[in-house]
Amino acid sequence: MNKITCECGHVNPEGTHLCEKCGRPLTEEDKKQKIVDMKYEGSAIRSKTYNKTIIDKIWNFFSSVKVGVTIIIVTLIVAAVGTFLPQVVYVNVADGEDVKQAYVDSYGTFGKIYYNLGLTDIYSSWWFQTLIGMLAISIIVASLDRGIPLYKSLKNQRVKRHESFMKRQRIFGQKEMPSAEADESLDLADKKMKELKYNVRREENALLAEKGRFARLGPYVNHLGLIIFLFGVMLRLMPGFYIDEDLWIREGETESIPGMEGYYLHSNKFTFQTYEKGEQTKEFNQSKAAVNSVAKNYQTDVVLYKAKDSAIAGDTENLKKIKKSAIKVNEPLKYNGYGLYQMDFRLNELKAMHFDLVNKKTGKSLGEVTIDLADPKKVYKIDDQTKVELKGYYPTFSGFDNGEPQSESPIPNNPAFIFKMYTPETPKGETSFVAIKQTLEPLGTTKYKMKFASIDTRNVSGLTVRKDKTLPILALGGIIFMIGVVMGSYWSHRRLWLQKTADGRLIMAAHTNKNWFSLKKDLNAVTDFAHLPAWIDQQDEDDLKKKQENEKEGDHNL
Amino acid sequence: MSLIDLSGSLLFIAFIAYLVATLFFGGAIKGTKQDASKSNKNWGKIAITITIIGFIANLGYFITRWIYAGHAPVSNMFEFTTAFGMFVVGAFILIYFIYRLPALGLFALPIAILIIAYASMFPKEVTPLIPALKSYWLTIHVITAAIGESILSISAVAGLIYLMKNVDTTKRTKSSIWLEIVMYAVVLVLGFVIVTTTFKAIGYEADFSYVDKNGAQQEITYNTPALFGMHQYELKSSGKMEPLAEMPAIVNAKKLTTVVWSVIFGTVLYGLIRLILRKPICRVVQPLTKRVNSQLLDEIGYRSVLIGFPVFTLGALIFAMIWAQEAWSRFWGWDPKEVWALITWLFYAAFLHLRLSKGWQGEKSAWLAVVGFAIIMFNLVAVNLVIAGLHSYAG
Ligand code: HEM
Numbered sequence: 001m002n003k004i005t006c007e008c009g010h011v012n013p014e015g016t017h018l019c020e021k022c023g024r025p026l027t028e029e030d031k032k033q034k035i036v037d038m039k040y041e042g043s044a045i046r047s048k049t050y051n052k053t054i055i056d057k058i059w060n061f062f063s064s065v066k067v068g069v070t071i072i073i074v075t076l077i078v079a080a081v082g083t084f085l086p087q088v089v090y091v092n093v094a095d096g097e098d099v100k101q102a103y104v105d106s107y108g109t110f111g112k113i114y115y116n117l118g119l120t121d122i123y124s125s126w127w128f129q130t131l132i133g134m135l136a137i138s139i140i141v142a143s144l145d146r147g148i149p150l151y152k153s154l155k156n157q158r159v160k161r162h163e164s165f166m167k168r169q170r171i172f173g174q175k176e177m178p179s180a181e182a183d184e185s186l187d188l189a190d191k192k193m194k195e196l197k198y199n200v201r202r203e204e205n206a207l208l209a210e211k212g213r214f215a216r217l218g219p220y221v222n223h224l225g226l227i228i229f230l231f232g233v234m235l236r237l238m239p240g241f242y243i244d245e246d247l248w249i250r251e252g253e254t255e256s257i258p259g260m261e262g263y264y265l266h267s268n269k270f271t272f273q274t275y276e277k278g279e280q281t282k283e284f285n286q287s288k289a290a291v292n293s294v295a296k297n298y299q300t301d302v303v304l305y306k307a308k309d310s311a312i313a314g315d316t317e318n319l320k321k322i323k324k325s326a327i328k329v330n331e332p333l334k335y336n337g338y339g340l341y342q343m344d345f346r347l348n349e350l351k352a353m354h355f356d357l358v359n360k361k362t363g364k365s366l367g368e369v370t371i372d373l374a375d376p377k378k379v380y381k382i383d384d385q386t387k388v389e390l391k392g393y394y395p396t397f398s399g400f401d402n403g404e405p406q407s408e409s410p411i412p413n414n415p416a417f418i419f420k421m422y423t424p425e426t427p428k429g430e431t432s433f434v435a436i437k438q439t440l441e442p443l444g445t446t447k448y449k450m451k452f453a454s455i456d457t458r459n460v461s462g463l464t465v466r467k468d469k470t471l472p473i474l475a476l477g478g479i480i481f482m483i484g485v486v487m488g489s490y491w492s493h494r495r496l497w498l499q500k501t502a503d504g505r506l507i508m509a510a511h512t513n514k515n516w517f518s519l520k521k522d523l524n525a526v527t528d529f530a531h532l533p534a535w536i537d538q539q540d541e542d543d544l545k546k547k548q549e550n551e552k553e554g555d556h557n558l
Numbered sequence: 559m560s561l562i563d564l565s566g567s568l569l570f571i572a573f574i575a576y577l578v579a580t581l582f583f584g585g586a587i588k589g590t591k592q593d594a595s596k597s598n599k600n601w602g603k604i605a606i607t608i609t610i611i612g613f614i615a616n617l618g619y620f621i622t623r624w625i626y627a628g629h630a631p632v633s634n635m636f637e638f639t640t641a642f643g644m645f646v647v648g649a650f651i652l653i654y655f656i657y658r659l660p661a662l663g664l665f666a667l668p669i670a671i672l673i674i675a676y677a678s679m680f681p682k683e684v685t686p687l688i689p690a691l692k693s694y695w696l697t698i699h700v701i702t703a704a705i706g707e708s709i710l711s712i713s714a715v716a717g718l719i720y721l722m723k724n725v726d727t728t729k730r731t732k733s734s735i736w737l738e739i740v741m742y743a744v745v746l747v748l749g750f751v752i753v754t755t756t757f758k759a760i761g762y763e764a765d766f767s768y769v770d771k772n773g774a775q776q777e778i779t780y781n782t783p784a785l786f787g788m789h790q791y792e793l794k795s796s797g798k799m800e801p802l803a804e805m806p807a808i809v810n811a812k813k814l815t816t817v818v819w820s821v822i823f824g825t826v827l828y829g830l831i832r833l834i835l836r837k838p839i840c841r842v843v844q845p846l847t848k849r850v851n852s853q854l855l856d857e858i859g860y861r862s863v864l865i866g867f868p869v870f871t872l873g874a875l876i877f878a879m880i881w882a883q884e885a886w887s888r889f890w891g892w893d894p895k896e897v898w899a900l901i902t903w904l905f906y907a908a909f910l911h912l913r914l915s916k917g918w919q920g921e922k923s924a925w926l927a928v929v930g931f932a933i934i935m936f937n938l939v940a941v942n943l944v945i946a947g948l949h950s951y952a953g
Contacts, residue, residue, distance in 0.1 A: 039914070069911045076904040083894040083941075090893065106771065106808060123892045244888075275686045295688050329689035330696075330885045341887035466887045474889070478876050485871060489864040514864070517657065517857050540853055 008162065013149075015049030018042025020156040023165030035538055036168040038511055041157070043149035062134075062141035071135050078131065082122035085114050136230045139223045147220040154213060159203035161497055166509035169497075170516070171523065173535030174507040181531070182500040188530035189498055196522055198496070205500035211493070216513060218488020225481025232473035243467040247340075250349065250374070251458040254305070254319075259465050260338055264319055268301040270345055270459035298342050300327045300461040304335060327463065337467055344462025350412045354453040355434075357388060357421060361447070366423060368453065373412040385424045388450070392418035397435050405433070421448045494519050498532070508532050562684065565622040568615045569640065573674055575612025576647065579605050580667040586660035587846060602660045606651070609663065613651060616644045627684045630697040632704065634685050639677030639938065641701070645708035646670040649862070653712050657858055661850045666715045672747055679754040695881035702873025703899070707934050709866030710906060716859040717927030723847040723855070724921055727840050733921070734840070740928065741839040742828055749824025753816070757782045764798035766791045771807035778812055782819050786811035856920055859927050860913060867906050874899040898937045905933055 004012045004026050006019035017030050018041065025031045025042075036042060047063040050056045061067055085107055093102045103111035103120060118125055166172060177185070186207050190200050193209035200209045236242035245258035247265070254266040273296040305319035325333045333340040352372050356365040367382035373395065381387045394407035397416035405416055416435035422428075430446035432439060439449065494512040501507060512519040516537065526532060536543040559567075582605030586598050620641065623631040631637040650666040718740070725733045764780045768788030778788060787801030788811045805811040828839075835842050878899065879889035890896065909926050912918040918926075 065911055065914055069908050072904050072908045072911070076901050076908070079897050079901050079904070082892070083897050086894075087892055089891075294686050296686070298689055330693040332884065332887065339887060343887065464887045471883070471889075474879075478879075482868065482872060482876070485868045489868050515857060515861060517854060540851075 013044040015044035023161040041153040043153035063145040159208040160206035169509035171510040173533035175533035177506040207498040209496040212491040215491035222484030229477030232470040245465040264305040266303045273297040341464040346460040348457040352456040355450040389420040561626040569619040572616035579608040583663035636680040643673035649709040699877035706870025713859040713862035713927040714931030717924035720855040720924040745828045746824035750820035765794040
């Protein structure tokens with residue numbers, strides 16, 4: 001590496017623009033500039049120094065703020081495109097229907113194109129994820145590239161800066177002053193700046209008042225937070241870090257909890273409530289929407305059980321009660337890092353059906369049969385000579401295929417049965433097919449029939465079982481991000497340099513990384529108090545105009 | 559007087575106070591000298607005092623309505639938009655006490671007034687909360703996000719003043735045309751307010767039945783003469799205008815009708831203004847900005863983004879994620895409202911990074927701030943009303 005030795009004797013790394021110690025501009029180009037570029041204190045930035053090997057090129061690509069901003073903007077646009085139509089997860093696709101067809105049905109040709117382009121599941125596409133990956137790389141590279149040299153040069157800075165450095169600051173002023181007076185000015189400035197909560201250091205004839213240096217590290221801290229967050233998001237792809245299961249549970253049932261080994265859940269009751277008309281004040285109900293059954297509460301009352309250690313899997317007899325709880329929307333049941341969330345429900349699912357075995361002619365009943373639809377028995381005995389055999393059970397009867405009854409699903413939406421009825425009168429048995437609103441007698445007319453009496457229903461809760469071990473990492477990332485962004489946004493790094501020169505002048509310069517007007521307020525406070533030179537902002541048009549006018553009038557104290 | 563009436567009156571007082579304060583801010587920038595005169599300063603003091611009184615009344619509205627409803631009044635379009643308008647005034651007061659620039663008030667207050675006027679076009683009833691919205695995390699999330707957005711909006715106000723001052727409106731350049739388009743957009747909002755108020759005053763109501771996209775028979779009441787009919791509509795009220803065209807089921811023709819009426823009214827209004835003024839609106843507004851220092855405006859624009867960005871991040875992303883984790887069992891679900899919060903956030907991140915490069919201060923930065931405001935408004939209006947997601951408030 002070609003180190004650069006400054007006139008002051010300090011050895012700077014290759015690529016340095018302003019000497020780390022005294023601030024002298026080191027290259028011809030820097031010497032020509034009216035105002036120095038203070039962005040990274042003129043320190044050596046790797047990406048601005050090397051550009052030879054392929055690694056240099058990749059490094060430079062990702063460290064460029066322009067590239068970074070481009071990635072951010074592209075991500076933003078892609079994200080926006082994904083909101084034109086609902087994403088797949090938010091689309092209701094009826095059983096057996098094609099997803100693509102669902103888009104075509106709802107949105108026509110546009111929906112078809114949108115689907116074909118893969119925009120309906122945009123956020124899980126490999127290219128969107130690649131984009132986020134590039135964003136992460138860019139943040140890491142840019143932060144290392146600039147953060148480290150910036151940190152070093154802020155640590156190395158000396159109180160006394162070379163005049164050529166001070167002259168090239170945005171805020172600069174000078175005036176001739178006898179040595180004793182200048183010393184007094186330095187003392188006064190020292191006092192005032194301390195009052196303004198600046199850190200004041202002095203060295204020979206020079207003074208440096210500095211405030212809020214830590215703000216310069218803000219961006220690097222917030223980038224670190226972002227990286228930790230993105231790392232956490234990636235971790236969930238690892239097995240075990242993230243569990244996401246559904247659990248449908250009926251009232252009165254005890255089910256083992258998927259993803260939660262050894263735990264069981266019992267549902268006592270599911271409740272769905274809507275707001276009632278008189279429930280709120282008058283104004284409340286002026287809106288039609290308010291009256292039209294606005295949902296008020298979804299709630300499942302549950303008991304959480306754990307299997308005893310000795311129990312074999314699936315044994316639901318030997319359970320230890322852990323807690324009783326009500327799961328509501330916004331109030332999940334939390335246990336041991338797991339969460340059970342109220343997500344969905346089905347009201348009034350059929351539970352049981354009651355039939356009377358009656359003589360068709362007399363209408364006399366021989367007794368009642370209750371069929372538990374979740375757990376039907378083979379034979380229902382009424383007395384020694386009277387019984388009903390269940391020959392077939394079709395929970396969601398969907399019609400006949402080749403004379404065979406068919407069932408679409410195991411959920412009892414539309415149950416149908418084949419019964420064989422034995423009575424003292426018909427000891428050989430009679431067969432009858434019974435579905436809702438339909439009775440068939442395929443093997444000839446029967447004397448008896450199963451007369452529908454009533455049904456029992458119950459509600460079903462749709463719960464989500466969730467465990468997310470990455471949450472603490474995400475929270476950590478979020479907190480670090482917030483700390484960094486607040487550091488960098490609510491504080492600024494302000495510096496004032498004063499120096500008594502050998503030829504009898506007092507010169508001053510000031511710099512801030514942002515919020516110049518706030519810096520100027522501080523400077524105004526100290527300038528009069530310590531008899532400092534009148535200064536100007538060399539980038540402010542109004543100030544420059546004033547300076548020109550003054551010069552025309554022959555006033556040369558600047 | 560019941561609490562809800564009191565609440566309404568307080569909002570009205572705030573509204574009037576903002577109007578009056580705007581006039582006083584006008585007095586504070588009168589004159590030709592570069593430095594503010596003594597009279598200017600007095601006008602400025604009165605103006606900010608009235609603004610603060612208005613803001614306190616506005617807070618009073620918010621608190622009384624909160625007590626009355628039993629939940630934070632940010633749960634429907636009227637409530638949320640009104641709160642947003644209030645926070646814009648609050649953010650303005652905050653920035654005013656850092657930089658003491660009266661011109662900022664002259665532009666920020668009318669924008670807040672317009673936002674509140676826009677809000678009051680929506681149904682003002684207190685509505686009951688659906689279960690998903692019953693969470694204090696949601697309340698914290700919505701309020702913090704709105705405060706963040708309002709601070710970010712002040713950067714757009716500063717940007718607008720910067721552009722007014724620095725864009726040469728006597729020439730037909732891209733900048734001057736766009737600036738006039740911004741003025742036109744403001745007039746369109748006014749058009750919406752006028753249309754809605756007018757038909758409300760007349761009491762226009764036309765009932766329709768239609769078939770929604772699930773094939774179910776529905777009813778809907780139009781409050782403006784129907785230009786577009788819902789899918790397979792049938793007019794139920796007699797003597798009302800028949801729609802000119804029927805829309806497919808995925809389009810809400812009622813909202814479309816309102817939008818088109820607003821554009822028609824707004825455009826006519828804009829035409830009238832141009833006829834009376836005989837020049838572009840921005841050239842009439844421009845002289846108000848003559849005495850402001852451009853660099854100061856640039857700094858205010860940047861500073862408000864710096865102040866607003868962390869608040870927005872906290873409210874719109876972090877608190878939102880915590881709430882989503884509680885309510886939906888996942889902290890992020892890519893639903894449109896979430897995505898648009900992310901887009902807003904990315905946009906302002908891009909803004910902050912662009913300012914690090916040379917040449918992006920001043921005019922470009924001012925335009926970015928205006929675009930940022932447009933995104934926030936899109937978020938509030940279009941995403942809520944059009945791209946309905948989980949968060950969609952208005953029905
Ligand atoms: C969404 C992602 C990002 C966020 C939220 C973010 C946030 C921030 C914030 C808030 C600042 C402080 C800005 C200011 O004070 O005006 C900053 C500075 C910075 N960011 Fe990022 N950033 C992101 C991505 C990136 C990327 C991709 C790069 C890559 C080039 C990058 C490079 C930088 C640099 C070089 C600085 C300036 C540091 C300094 O002034 O010392 N950032 N970032």
